[in-house]
Amino acid sequence: MAHGGNNARPSLTNKLFDYGGVRRGDSPNYVRGITIRCGYCDAGKQELPVNSMATGFSESDKVELNWITDKLVKMGWKVGNTRMHHRCPRCFAAAKAAALQRSQAHEIEKKGLELVMAPAPTPISKPPREMQREDRRIILAKLEEVYVDERVGYGDGWTDQRIADDLGVPRAWVATLRQENFGEEKGNDQIKELVAAADKLSASLAAADTAYRAAAKEYERLADAARRMGTDLEAVRKALTGK
Numbered sequence: 001m002a003h004g005g006n007n008a009r010p011s012l013t014n015k016l017f018d019y020g021g022v023r024r025g026d027s028p029n030y031v032r033g034i035t036i037r038c039g040y041c042d043a044g045k046q047e048l049p050v051n052s053m054a055t056g057f058s059e060s061d062k063v064e065l066n067w068i069t070d071k072l073v074k075m076g077w078k079v080g081n082t083r084m085h086h087r088c089p090r091c092f093a094a095a096k097a098a099a100l101q102r103s104q105a106h107e108i109e110k111k112g113l114e115l116v117m118a119p120a121p122t123p124i125s126k127p128p129r130e131m132q133r134e135d136r137r138i139i140l141a142k143l144e145e146v147y148v149d150e151r152v153g154y155g156d157g158w159t160d161q162r163i164a165d166d167l168g169v170p171r172a173w174v175a176t177l178r179q180e181n182f183g184e185e186k187g188n189d190q191i192k193e194l195v196a197a198a199d200k201l202s203a204s205l206a207a208a209d210t211a212y213r214a215a216a217k218e219y220e221r222l223a224d225a226a227r228r229m230g231t232d233l234e235a236v237r238k239a240l241t242g243k
């Protein structure tokens with residue numbers, strides 16, 4: 001058999017498909033073509049006439065294979081690198097659907113994991129609102145009322161936070177207005193009380209320490225006196241008894 005020419009069996013095409021006569025539509029005549037078979041099911045099969053003369057192809061194996069592949073893909077086939085890997089449109093669609101489902105399942109699994117891993121959901125907070133003139137006015141009025149002066153600071157245990165809680169405004173607004181118009185957030189009575197308590201405790205400790213040292217010293221003095229007295233008494237006893 002002569003090689004070359006349009007009827008030669010292109011090796012690439014031959015490797016992937018059954019090469020031979022196929023029928024074009026309802027025509028009883030066989031024409032040159034290929035048959036692709038599904039590598040997964042028995043039912044998937046497609047005949048495709050490949051007339052290199054009519055399609056204007058040269059003998060180029062690769063060009064013909066590309067043409068065949070293109071046609072089959074348009075018909076819904078997946079053309080594999082080996083016969084085993086061909087998939088008929090039905091099997092290919094099913095595989096794609098399964099892959100999609102797998103990736104969706106994976107997404108859901110990932111989402112679920114994220115939910116588990118995520119820190120406790122933060123309570124939905126209202127979007128931060130802008131300080132309005134009215135807010136300014138009531139905060140300044142409150143500061144006027146409870147901030148003594150720059151030297152003393154807050155009076156009566158007031159703090160930025162307490163004002164914020166009292167007025168229902170963000171603490172930052174209070175801090176800003178207080179800083180701009182009054183002074184530092186100092187001198188609040190709570191801190192003063194803590195400092196006073198610490199001072200008192202420290203004084204108590206010093207007093208206790210002094211008392212302890214004095215007691216220890218007194219004890220030593222008495223013990224010493226007792227020892228000396230014992231010695232003296234012994235001398236007296238010796239003198240009296242002559243022993």
Ligand SMILES: [Zn+2]
Pocket residue numbers: 038039040041042043044087088089090091092
């Ligand atoms: Zn199939």
